[in-house]
Amino acid sequence: MARRYEHSQEEIKAMVMQAANQIIVEQGGAALNVRKIAMTIGYTVGSIYMVFENMADLVLHVNAETLDEIAGALNKVETGSASRDLEEIAKAYLKFASLNFNRWSMLFGNRFVDSGHFPDWYRAKMNRLEEIITTQIARLHPENNPQQNQRIGNALWGGIHGVCLLSINGRPDKESLQEAEETLRVLVRAFVGGER
Known part of the structure; x- marks a missing residue:
């Protein structure tokens, strides 16, 4: 020792x-x-x-690293078109989740942390993912007020996460990932009104 x-x-x-x-x-x-x-x-x-402090504190710090890595992967997306960026962000999230399934699933189903009592520093990391989406929504809809874009961004983020949650179970095969990508593409296009 x-x-x-x-x-x-x-x-x-x-x-x-x-x-x-x-x-x-x-x-x-x-x-x-x-x-x-x-x-x-x-x-x-x-x-x-x-x-x-305890196991919950440790898990929060481990999950915070994962959130930072996800944000880093999503922030690398930049095609110039907000609607295309949203599709690529959704695909990047799916890719991260499928390649890092155990770490990703630890964010949402861990037994150590009471999700109603996240510290502010941790909530800020979680909110950063939503902000990445909301920034693209604001680019598409500059006429909206920030609260409208926030609601749209949150709804889209929930949809993206939901598709990933339903599509990934351990190590999905190539066909399942392609199907999930197509579902994400349909979801994003529905949110942006079919804009390209």
Whole structure:
């Protein structure tokens, strides 16, 4: 077992995060527990609780990294056309979810966190995904007030997420992903009024 003085608290925190992500990727969120993480990094359970308040706090930080990665993937989309960008954003979200299924599903079905009590810093990360969509809606409909575009963006985001949730189960085959992409294309075009 490593001794506490061998690593700083920031280093331990990074080790815990890396081990937690590895467990989630390889075994799924249901396999995640503090003892397994402690064994993986060679520290005690108590050492983990020196850098995270509890398991819910750890999961929030792990999920926050996933949210940041999703936002990064969605922000890379830029074709110049708002309607085309929305289609590509939807496809990028589907791609991230299918390639990172265990991490993605941990965001929405974890047993550690009460979703009604997310801290503000975490809510801001969640809201950033909706803002990516809302920004494109505002480009398409500059005549709308911000609240209208926010509602449209939230509805579209819910639809995109719903299609992904219903389409991805573990490792979907190529045909299922193509079908999901086509469903997303139809959904986005319905929201933008068929604009190209």
